[in-house]
Amino acid sequence: MDHRKELDRLYKMEYGEPLEFAFRCVLVLTGAIIHFQYTGMTTALFWCLGFFLSHALYFMTLRTRPEYCTEFDTLKAGSVFLVMLAAFVWWPASLITQDDIALRISGTAGTGTLLVFLINRSDSLKWMVYGEIAIIFAAVGLIIAVEMVAVDNAAARWVMGFSGLALVAYFSRTLLAARTQRLETEAASVRSVQAQKMEAVGQLAGGVAHDFNNILTAVTGNLELYEVIDDPKERDQFVAEARLAADRAATLVGHLLAYSRKSTLSLSTFPVGRVFDQVNTLSARLLPSSIDLSFDSEDASQPIRVDQNQLMTALINLIVNARDAMGRSGTLAIRSRACAFEEPTALLDGSMLDPGCYVEIAVTDNGPGIPAHILRKVTEPFFTTKEIGEGSGLGLSMVEGFARQSKGGLMIDTSPDGTTIRMYLPSPIACERAVEVDNTVVNAVPAAA
Template sequence: MKHPFSNRADPDPRSTPWEIISLMVATDVKPVLEIAARFVLLAIFCISAAIWLDMALAVYWLLVYMLAETVNIAFLATRRAPASRAEEWLATGLNFVTTLWFATLPVYLWQFESQVLKFAAVSLLAGMVIYSVTRYSGLRRIVIWDGLLISAIALYFGYDLARHAEGTVTMALSMLFSVLLVAYFLISLQENLAAQRALKQAEKRHVQAQKMEAVGQLTGGIAHDFNNLLTVMIGNLDLYQEVSDPSEKDMLADEARQAALRAATLTSQLLAFSHKARLDPRPVNPARLLENFTAMTTRVLPDSVTLQLELADPPQSVTVDVHQLENALLNLVINARDAMEDNGIVTIGLDRIQTRHAREFGGVRLPPGVYARISVTDTGPGIAPEDLGTVTEPFFTTKQVGKGSGLGLSMAKGFVEQSGGALELTSTPGQGATFAFWLPSQTPEADDQEGACP
């Protein structure tokens, strides 16, 4: 016979400790309003029972429960990925202890002859049933524990009613009703688990479908771009064999070489996008690097585009691949130039930011620390709100055909993430856009010890 909590309704048995703890955080930490309401209602009930029913023990029970729940919530709230298996077992253990202590209250209240207290005991048990069915559907270990504990309490209530019943028929009906209720609870819990399992599998299939769609778009874009480049190279080489004019041969060979170089650049961008580029990070002075970059880039921009540099409390050093950083910045500057249609102001900024809390940009979580923020801001039309989440995807471009591969921003994002940082994007339609690299920097103390880097 299959156990009512069989693996058919389990979460993936290969779930990592962090995935399990994340589910517990979502159920025991994030619903702040529900947790506060629970504490308040229990406090009102226990204090009322101590005052009007002379049940001083209710206050002691409340204090122990709040202490256990506080420890449980504090432990979960301070966990960080990746969690260990020991942390997973400790988290579930704290949950078990808290649930077991909570269950002692309805059992204790059931001992009294007062109908009010018996009603309170049944209400608390009903609350445990609802909590178990709706909150812990993804945690098999906790569901089994809660299901067995609730079933045992319900059967005990039914047995106690039957024991004090008048007549055999009443006794049999009391036991039958309690058993049927427990059976219904277990079946409902199993079906809810199965539904949650099916939902989770559907979500996984949806995510997999999205991944395959992205892979299809990526390979299609690569094939299209490489096909264009190969067509140029093969066409020019075929013509090279047919023409006799040396100057025309040189022109054809140069065009073929330029196409090959663009293919090499495309390969480099793909490596950066996939976080597989070969980086040569070394400590550099970011202010000096940007001064040289700005002076060099000004000469290749049209006179109608103003390039300016703003340094605000720049960090002393940052460890980064200089060549890749300059390529990424050049991509941002060219995008800004094209967005402004060769008329406007591009501002390259640098400032030092010290964060005391984790920050998240585009799904990348940066821990607290000191960062060099290198930004490129333009005065163009900005980015449409519906495009903010897709502009860094590969081959996304608003340029005309042949004007760009659509890999510039994805390459920049891949480079900065491979360097341990993140890409921040902010834009207001009609007021331009800002792309900023957050790169880990040295602490001020380390900067003072090492000095400025060349």
């Protein structure tokens, strides 16, 4: 077992949702105060104090977990949880034995809530599950024992005993079944992820082999012709063709590095308008006159911190993709604006964009859009809908890899009226610019059709 991973899971399960944990604490505190006001019993306050002290101990145990955890660390954390469980359950159990019907209902509700909570946890460590069952068995046994003293009828005692054992037995079975189901689901998820990785590796290897085979064929073919031809001009042409094929190989390797997020980035901070000016100049040779290209920046001096050359390459790839999607005629708009995300946001590839300040660069075309059934595949390496020889299928994968390596991300919004591809790239002062322009924090996620 990965003990660090298990302790991380326990911490996230108990304290990963602050609102839910705060809700539990409020319920316990409110319940203790109400019971004290109703009965005058100080034990309610001692119970509340014990609950919070044991929770504080459990929190510190998990919060201070070492980077490399051992079985002892897991044993310590699990033992503290069982102590915390025992510190909670004794009060609801004791209320069930009271003569006051209000207290009995309160105790039953508290105990039932605890059973649901434990089933929902379905802890991974079997000894923890058995410990939880033992504590619940002890609590139910205490209730039955106290109640039996007040009952003279032997048949009633048998009914009470049977009911208590049935409750514990069914709870134990349900708890163990929930644990087994959760572990099986996690194992199936791991197998599925591994299978997807192997499929991606196979697809990547096949694509690389195919493209490099074509490139090597061009290199070796031209070099062979160089050896058998005597005309200097023709020989120079063969060398030029071989060099051109080698350049294509270098470009392919660059795209692969960008996709795998292993390329070396030369980070610098510069205004987004500078890149727009350079891309506008380069795009004149890429786009026919039938495509209307426009650039619009919320603030041309807006700073952005990425590799400038990689950003230009990414924008050129997006422009070429949009050109091909529109059938070489239409409108193409490139815009930028400051934005901020307050919470982690899901990206197209399933990863999460961290909260923070970004510059959004959106490339919008009025082409036919991306079919829904292939939307998730468009950023996969070597996936392309173009004819053979018209594209390597690495354009969007390179853009996504560059965005993620730059601590940003990629989103796609598409419909039959066109497609917008949004790159989110980190900016040192984008938040301030966003507040100045919108007077609100932007936190909108585009929906993919």
